[in-house]
Amino acid sequence: MTMTFANGDLRLKPGPIAQLTLERPDKRNAMTAAMWEAIPGICDTLIADETRVLIVTGEGAQAFCAGADIGEFETVYGTAERTAEYNRKVRDAQARLRDMPCPTIAEIRGACYGGGCGLALACDFRVAQPGASFAITPARLGLAYSPADTWQLIEKVGMPRARDLLLTGRAIDADEALRIGLIDRLEDSAAEAASGLAAHLTTLAPKALAAIKAICNGLSTPDGRADLQDVFEATFSGAEFREGYRAFLEKRRPDFGGSNQ
Structure with missing residues (x-):
């Protein structure tokens, strides 16, 4: 049995080992607002089903x-209120995935960029295969992470x-990703x-694994500073962001006021 969510852009195969597939290959599986919004409910479904492992x-x-999905930016970032709402959806989706009581595995083939990298980082394990590439590119769009x-x-x-990675926005291959710890395993078949x-x-004690995850997450979560979220949100209302995503849509190099050579 499979379930579809967000107009078919997400496919869930439930079971002891569940699999959540981003299903937009024509858009390189870019995440829409509806997809981000669906993830917390999917996590609730899996928790209720006592899923043992989730593969994303x-x-x-x-x-x-x-x-x-940059094609949505005019809409989701059209006002300060929409920006805050969209960013909350992304934040909630990743937090719920990170806090899942069962182990989670990101199975990575091909490009893992931007918010996709954030999605993978929210999982407990990142398993990739040769040919995978990674980049965190908000600076190219005039944004912060x-x-x-x-x-x-x-x-x-x-x-x-x-x-x-953040200041350069450069792409790295799977070998470098493994070497620096961005991924955990590099195998011929992810x-x-x-x-x-x-x-x-699935051979290990599920309650023990849930407790281990809760302890690890509790020890690794910083107190943070509330003003940092304000710094991040402010980048979405600036001229640099407008130039960055328009340049992307127009397939040209953005002009942020520096050398464009």
Whole structure:
């Protein structure tokens, strides 16, 4: 049995080892607002079903997830209120995924960019295969990365490498991602590796795993500063963001006032 959500853009295969598939291969599995909004309810369904492991993946070999659907930006970032609401949906989706009592695995093929990387970072394990690539690109669009996403990145790769990835927006291959800790496993087949890891996890005590996750998350979650969220939100109302996403849609290099050579 499978379930579809958000106009078919998400497909859930429930069971002891459940699989959530981002199903927009023609858009490189970019996340829409409706997809982000659906994830907390999907998590509730899986918790009620006492799912033992959740695998999150993208349809096809081209991309795990290319990030947020830039085609929606005129709508979701049209006003300060819409911006705050959309960012809340993204934040809630990733937080609910991170807080799932069962282990979660991101099975990564192809591009894992921006919000897609945030989605993968919210999982307990990231399993990729050769040909996968990773980039965190808000600076290219005139934006900051959210405090929660930035913390998740720092947690995995450390502050110096997080600064590198965020400030340059550069793409890295799967070998470098493994070397710096952005992914946990690099195998010839991400699907087989994720399935094998999931099978192993189902042999362990589920309540113990839930407790371990709760302890790890509790010890690794910073108190944070409320004003950092305001700093992040403010980037969505600036001229740099308007130039950044219009340049992306027009397939040109953005002009942020510096050298454009």
